[in-house]
Amino acid sequence: MSSSMSWLERVYNMRRPIYFLLIILCVIPLVFPIKTPVGISPETRAVYNVIEKLPADSVVALDIGVDVAMWSDMEPAVVAALEHIVVRKSIKLVAVSFYPDGPILIERAFAAVDMKNKKYGVDYVNLGYLVGGETAIAAFAKDIRAVLRSDFRGTSISDLPIMKAVNNAKDFSLYIYVIQADPATQIRQISVPYGVRMIGLTTAFARPYCMPYLLAGQISGIVTGLRGGAEYEYLVGLYRFGLQSTTTMSIVYIATVLMVILGNVLYVWLRRKK
Amino acid sequence: MDSTQLFGQFTLWLLTLMVFSILVKENRLYRFAEHTYVALAIGHTLNMGLDTLRRNVVSPMVAGKILLVIPVAVGLLMYARLYRKYDWLARFPISLLVGVSTGVAVTGAVYGQLLSQLASTMRISLSPTLDGANSILILIFVISGLVYFTFSREHTGPLSIPSQIGRYVLLAAFGAQFAGSIALRLGVFLSVVKMLVEFPLKILGVIP
């Protein structure tokens, strides 16, 4: 009796086995690769539809607001969006970032897409990083040329054909914000003052912050995290890291739920025994 | 994979293993990797800042925008913080910067956050549908949450029920938020573990 109690107490108090269990759960789908389907959420469908309905002469802004640590979570959604906007719809895209990691991540995203006959500077551009947080966003939205003289690759803004008709936030038909935590600054400085339509490619952490704006109509749709990236890849017809991870995501998230239930079952069991 | 990529992948794999070694026990390898990360992060942030400085401040000044020398001079005062005797000089650029950024934030917050969110909350529908019921629930939940956050009166009498409802609404929001936080980190975790497992298997030729 006492050895089974101490065994249960050991399970109840375990710490390191949880870490190794998590690693093993991530490895299982690599050993037994099974494809699992993914349902499309209404929010992801809304993002897809907004982009599908963009007129051919639109210019879209892409604002990378995540650090490199979260890039593996967001890359599927960003790459799918680039494929959809620049390649499939042939819509011009202006990328910018107010985070230090942003410009290099934008270059990585461009490199991950087969741009076919699309030309840098004509069909898409990376304007680089602006220091200053919300002040920089406000200044950028008001007059791009007042705060930016050249793109990330060193070309003067006036020499970039794509920037000929883009002077401020009003010239964007759509503003795509890759959201790490909170979309408030972009909503406050771009979407509301200039009436620019906004969609979010958000981390799972940022989704709660986006929901009030989604309900108020200030954001038209969101693609959330790795799962959202998988959904968007499916809609665009890509099979990349997002869709490849659906099985691992399922295993790990269900395991998290089972761990919480197990913890409670053991808690009640051990309390009754005492 | 060429030799540079191979070297890069190998050092990446090794450094990641060093970081993960803390899951076993605190050790010197983890501390080495952690210090390397901090150094790289600071170096990278400075590199991006200097690049922006060169492109958007120095080049325009050289090209003739002389007036930029005023904010540059004000910005340089910020470095007075590093010297205790003169650190009060840094208050001027800080005050200007904080003043401008709070002014910018307030103007955006009034319409973008306060008024639009209040308007959306009060947009209720009395139709006997799920959307109608949800709109009324949202109104009740938001008012209850705001009552819960009011600390200038005790939550007794007529305030007790709304404050309790508000508390549960906020708890539901935080539970969902914590789920999102874990989902984000688990997503990154599985990509890191995938790399840790796949690299040695690729080197050994087990997988292409």
Added chain:
Amino acid sequence: MSYFQKVMLPRIIFTIASALVILAYFTNIPDLRAISSELTSWGVVIATVAVAIGTFSLLRVHWDKVSKRSKGYSYSAWTIFVMLATIVIGQAFGLNSPAYGFIFNYWYGPLYSAVYCLIAAYSLSAAYRGFRIKNVASVVLTLAFLLIMLNEAPVVGISWPIFGPLATWINRVPLASGMRVVLIGGAIGLLALVVRIMSGREKTPLGIGGET
């Protein structure tokens, strides 16, 4: 004069700068808007010029450790070396160069991801230990967590279609309401903070501390 220079003058600068930007937004005076626009551009330049301050502070902390041979000084020496090497490579070869790309893609990015995702393991352990159903509040917290977590799993939404609409309801009603309260409270708090700084009750955001 000293108190005026060190405390009152920063407060006056803050008040004028924030008032100009706020008034320019809510009025239709072109000159005011032009000044506010110029101030905002200046704010970006000031922030850009001040970008190195964090680096100098950190360098000083680690240099002190190395020069005094404090505990762990070898790690500080390594930190200084890597920091300077990264800066030199970035400035000498450019941020678009293969050399800097190597550092970003093979060292900085993966290290950041590894350190960041460690918290996943700790969070899982915390969830296993922390979510205890003891009262109504903990039931609400735990249920919300479990339902959202389950809905994140792609196979669950496909296998049990009830989870999709349930999770959507939780996201759009209680979650959105709770976050809306936080947003509204945050906006009111920001307005209150501006008034407090202008009236002198709050000095810390201006870098002032200690003086009365």
